Amino acid sequence: MLARHAESLFWAGRSIERAESTARMLDVTYHGLLEAMPWEAERSWMDLLKVLWLDRPFAELERGVRAATVSEFLVFDPDNPGAILSSVGQARENSRAARELISSELWEAVNSFHLELRSRNLRADVEARPHELYGFVKRSCQMIAGVAGETMPRDDGWRFLMLGWMLERAEMTCRLLDVRYSQLVTAGATGGFHHWLQTLKSASGSEAFRRRYRASMDPADVVEFLLLSRTFPRSVLFCLASAENGLARLEAGRPTLTRPQRLLGRTRSDLEFLDSHELLEGDLHVFLDQMLNGVRQVAESVALQYFRNAQEHDIHALDPYGPVLELG
Amino acid sequence: MALSGLFEGYDPGGFFDEAVTSEGAPRDHYEALVRRLEGLTPHHLAERERVRDAAFRSAGITFTVYGEGEGIERTFPMDLVPRIIPAGEWEHLEEGLIQRVTALNRFLDDLYVGDKAVIKDGIVPQWLISSSDGFQRAAHGISVPHGARCLVAGIDLVRDAEGTYRVLEDNLRNPSGVSYVLENRAAMTRVLPRVFDDHLVRPVDHYGPSLLNALRRVSPAGADPEPTVVVLTPGVFNSAYFEHAFLARQMGVELVEGRDLVVDDHVVSMRTTHGLKRVDVIYRRIDDSFLDPVVFRSDSILGVPGVMSAARAGNVTIANAVGNGVADDKAVYAYVPDIIRYYLGAEPILPNVPTYLLWDADQRRHVLDRMDELVVKPVAESGGYGMLIGPSATDAEIAAMCRRVEADPRGYIAQEVVALSRHPTLVDDHLEGRHIDLRPFVLCGDRVEVIPGGLTRVALRKGSLVVNSSQGGGSKDTWVLASPEARTSRGRP
Structure with missing residues (x-):
């Protein structure tokens, strides 16, 4: 396209x-x-x-x-x-x-x-x-x-639509968590039930959370749910995995990964193998900042790869009569 | 049989009325429609009009009007009363249109890639061609497969006081409006489905596939058997963008802007998400002068640098061909009947409107004396811009036009005012006669095909003769009735 x-x-x-x-x-x-x-x-x-x-x-x-x-x-x-x-x-x-x-x-x-x-x-x-x-x-x-x-047919057009959609959503959820969390840190409060309920509602996740965690309103659970749920469609992991899947389909049959795929895969795995309790003991803000940076880099590399025709530049940069790459 | 209901007090007003005879009775082919409309209440129609407006707005079927500050998106109003053309009448029109466009294609091929026999044989003067704004020297020697230089032609027809169809002008560059033909039909079937009862209306929705087929037929020799066709648009801010996107969608091809195309080594490609892809046929909706900044206006940012060289190298076909403007120059128009006789050895089936050429001193004097009775048009404009309608013009307007004509007699033509036929049109809660014209669309690939009907434009302002969308015109769904043989063969009563 x-x-x-x-x-x-x-x-x-x-x-x-x-x-x-x-x-x-x-x-x-x-x-x-x-x-x-x-x-x-x-x-x-x-x-x-x-x-x-x-x-x-x-x-x-x-x-x-x-x-x-x-x-x-x-x-x-x-x-x-x-x-x-x-x-x-x-x-x-x-x-x-x-x-x-x-x-x-x-x-x-x-x-x-x-x-x-x-x-x-x-x-x-x-x-x-x-x-x-x-x-x-x-x-x-x-x-x-x-x-x-x-x-919409599941063609490249659909994939780019969804890619934008999912990256934006991942960013939004990260930012939501970041702000809600830093609020607690600066206020020195424990947060409490309403604070986290509101956070979940902002991501349309309070009911799904309830079903999964019942009565708990442990901040670690909320963070885990919004970052790492594999089933909730607004969790950061869910969004990144959907986006990654879309990128893979754009390049079906290609023997190597594209740069956007590599960047996104890295960001997703940083997230996926995370322990939310550890995270809360460390610095959630620093981690979320890394996530946001990762997502932004993915968006930039998608633009370069697909919208600005990185390949075209590559082709023009190649000199067919230039020096042959010496092996060994 | 008196008319009642919405037709109460309907007066043909001394004009040729499409639906009603001068005695005030419905014409045969309007009988069923008139009876059905008589049964509708103004209230019902008003409600139907709201449905229509909502449908057009949410579908974004709009065009942009310039000249009132920034462009404004408007819907093109469709009148709810359809125009009907009976089978026999249409056969005559179809034959005449095919004849005319065939001759015009031969004429253009003769000028650009032939030996200009039409000039050598004294049919059209050399100076007239070379002084035409539409004549593009840069197109000289660029051939088009099958000589289909007018791949899409929109021929404007009017009907005079006697009911004779005449050609008012040819549009051979980028005729627009076909999207409304299809959208109007779709809207009519939704808004007033029952009025289709008792009629066998010929469908129009094959336009997209027919256009694509024609475009594929003109792909360069040696191109891929599955050629890549694109529609080239100036972009979303163009007044006809809706139509460009519509056509791309109907054909299932890419809608590109100039910046999406690159020319390298005389080959045109488009920038895709997976690199460059070769393009074989460009259905361009950009004017000649903006098409290629290397050859035409160098300040054009809408165009594709190098596309003309690619066409000359035979690597891409541009449709409609560059330079067609010479044949729809309104002064050349006066020669079209002779052009038809010259190339086809036949009498023109559809007559022109009587036209005066103003560089001829006798004709000019005659025209300047009776400007208030004539229509004067600039030769290279379209869309109704810059024209003077004598009977409704002020003395100052006439004086200004006289000065322009005397300064540039080649730049204008004069025509007798045609008392355009009228058609019942919904005005508030009743029907009144309004002037109409007809723009049928003719497609040329390896053969010439006319889409049944075309765009009927209607001058919504009372007494107005100007039907252009940019000048307060509306449109009507246009029905060509299938012939009685087709009726029986399709098993309908």
Whole structure:
């Protein structure tokens, strides 16, 4: 497939995932605070911005950290390219650029979502019925995922879409854990039930976690679940393994591994053979930072390998009449 | 038989009406449709219109309008009343279109790779060809298999006050609109399925495979038996991007932009996720002047440097061929009847609209005296840009056009105003006559094929004669009825 189309699909997947995660985390933060002490609010909103790596751009706006300002910034602020509205717009533009590769049903799902979101009074929704709004965003993103799954052939286009989707999700979960964990360290608190429940809910994992760990709310279990679950589709390991599988299928029949495959395999195995209790005794933050770095490097090498035509550069660099490699 | 319901008070208004005779009775082939529409309430139709609009918007069937700040995405409004062409009438049109496009292909081949017999034999003057903006010297000597230089032609037809079909203009460069033919049909079957009852409408959805087939037939000699075809688009910001993506999807081929293609050693390849892949046929929807910055406009970033050299080397076929603009130059248009006679030795089946050539001093004087009765058009524009409609123009507009014509008589033509036929069209809660035209699409690979019907454009503004989408036009689903023999052979009553 065309390199440009592969890139568009990769980013379409990323943007949809980003919109969904943002909506879920906004929802959880907002509703978690309804039962919290007033002084916890500012810190929670700040943490949310950190998870999304938007704390600095937001601080520059000097709007004050409140539910309304942060929510508006994350939902529809035109200056925030990571806002839900912008992410969905990007997903739509990227789908449009690869329009003839995706099914009409998928395009219509993305386009309708974009149009409906734009036609809403988002300021009023954020103010008066945030749960309905975030529910709508989540449902729409999940519907897009479902439509994609039911209508897209499992070809390279699908693989690039999923690759973007899974890498974004892996990053989001890492960042979520990082922030939730560092919060505890800085606050010097043990955390407690609600803190970790909220974390799990942000990753849509509280029910799955319950079934697996029953009544426990041991931080080590939560970390283990979100990082290492082999069955939960938002765990970092699950996402990385899916992405790795996709990369392997892109290169079926190739005798050696590509650079993205090697980088991703390394990152995944660093994670897979980890002991979560050991991790909590060591420095989780340092480890998560390594993970995030690994994922970023994978994304960069995917871009180089598939979107920028590394092979093409290789071919042009090869001089057929150049010096022959001397063996021995 | 009086008309009722939505047709209450319907007045053909002295024009040729497609659906209703001057006595106010439905024409035979509209009888069933008229009766069915009479049974619909305005309320029902309004509801159907909402369904239609929602369907078009969510499908993203839009075009971009320029000139109002940044481009705005609009849907192309489809009127809910279909246009019907009976089998016999269509046979006549089809024959005339095949004849015309066959002659135009011969003409272009003669100019670019032949010995210019048409000029030597004095049919078309040399200076007229060499002064045409559409004539591309860079295309000289580049041949196209089967001489299919107009791989896709869109021939605009109008019907005059007597109901005679005439050719208004030829579009031989990048005719657009075919996606609406297919989308309108799909929308009609969803929005008003029951109006198809009692009609046997010829399908149009084979356009994609037919186009792909034609494109494969023109792949260079010696190319892979399974040639790689691509659609080349200027990109998502182009007003017709929807159509480009639509066609690529209908054919199942890649939609590429200039930056996706590279030319190395006169071979065109596209950049894929697994390196370079050779391209054999480019269905380009980019104008000549932007196609290759090496040969044409050097500031074009939409084009593919070196693609013309690859075509000249016979390694890739560009469709439509470069330089077709010379044949749809509106001044050359006046010569097309002679061109048909010259190459095919037959009388043109479809007549032109009476046209005046303004470099001829007598004709020019005649035209300048009665500008307020004529239509004046720039020869190289399309899309209705820059034209003057005398009867509805102000004195200042006419004076300005007179000055432009006198400064550049080769640059304009004048035509008699055709009292375009009208068609019942939904206006609020009832039907009114609105002027229409028809753009059938003709495909040429190793043979010439016409897709039944085409795009009927309708001037939605009352009294307007301009049907272009960029100028407030809409469209209609266009039905060509199968002949009675086809009806019985398919086992339908």
